[in-house]
Amino acid sequence: MRTTLRTGRAAVAAAVVGALALAGCGGSDGGGPGDDAGGGAARTVELPRLDGESLQVAAVWSGPEQENFTRVLEEFERRTGAEVAFVPAQDPIVTFLGTKIAGGSPPDVAMLPQVGAVEQAVERGWAKPVGPEAAAQLEKNYSPGWRELGTVDGTAYAVYYKAANKSLVWYNSAVFENAGVDEPATWQEFLRTARTVSASGVTPVSVAGADGWTLTDWFENVYLSQAGPESYDRLGRHEIPWTDPSVARALTTLAELFGDESLIAGGADGALQTEFPASVTQTFTGGEAPRAAMVFEGDFVAVNIAQTDAEIGTDARVFPFPAVGGKAPVVTGGDAAVALRDGEGAQALLTFLASPDAAAISAGAGGFLSPNRALDPGAYPNEVQRGIAEALIAAGDDFRFDMSDRMPQSFGGTPGKGAWKALQDFLKNPRDVAGTQRRLEADAAAAYRD
16 A cells, blocks of 8 residues: 655755755855744635644654644634644554544544555554545645655545755854864765864763664665665565665764764763654854754754754754765654544645645744745744745655655554664674664564554
């Protein structure tokens, strides 16, 4: 039941590099249409009146991400008269939803963070097909590749509301300036930059090892650049075993960073206790002596930078993940809205989420990237985020989706299990390449049998 997405890398890599080159020096210049989340927000789609109807929307988001999405739900309430409750979901969300459905109380809509989770929801008979109004918004506003990601066996089930460029490295510009280093373009330049920053007195790299999903992103970027897109796709479908030499090469490359504790904030033990939000904030707090100089992750890092005093574009800048092979990798992710209940309210919410109206609200709040090509780039709050967003849209379907998000969730998306746990163990002992491969292969084989 898995979908196949036509992808490539050259166009999007060039677009991202060009956009970041232009945006890297830009500061915050205010917002655009997304700044107005109230009754004056732009309207490009008509929604039905739903007075008296109550809806529940489940997502694993918390903190600023939840707050930003709540603004979107509030605008939907204003336009329709419905009451919408946000339901904080536990991760993995498929397990959480299974419990809710078994108890007879599924949410009306769920935001699913993996393609594999969408497919599981369809396979289990939970997901409802996208209705005609939402389908019309998808056709008008989304490229074929993003529509295909939400399609199973020819039927559209999901609206990809939020995208992510997961091939970015954010850095503290003051630390780079003090160390006399520039943005690296290759993996070896990245390591040399890290060692120079370390010699200047600041630990170079912040790693969120407590969250296994960040470690899968590290691996996927290295593997895509080093092994190439064809092997990336085959490994993601388990057509290549995790004991393959290409996996060994990628892990050995990662070990060049993970195996040098002087390059990792807190060393391996500290990294394994560092959750993603802290991995960002510790890079941009502490004045001239932060706990780290760089943090790898997607455009959504901006949400957490906003919790510090750093200004994106001046204090906090960004460069593309360095090329390990011939080309820099471009890995994307996304969160998809899926209706779990039949009804006008759930379908109306999908229609709204597929429109540029909803996307503009989230874009204006920052730390958000939309695959909606009808969204005015002026909605983004600064030139850095605007450049990343414009590069994504300009690339069309030339990208690779997050490998772990396309795998069975038991292997690619479950805390304490599968790839997340194996890579956490690898971070602790990066010399054990062969043992890590065996554990990954055993867990993958079991997940693909289920």
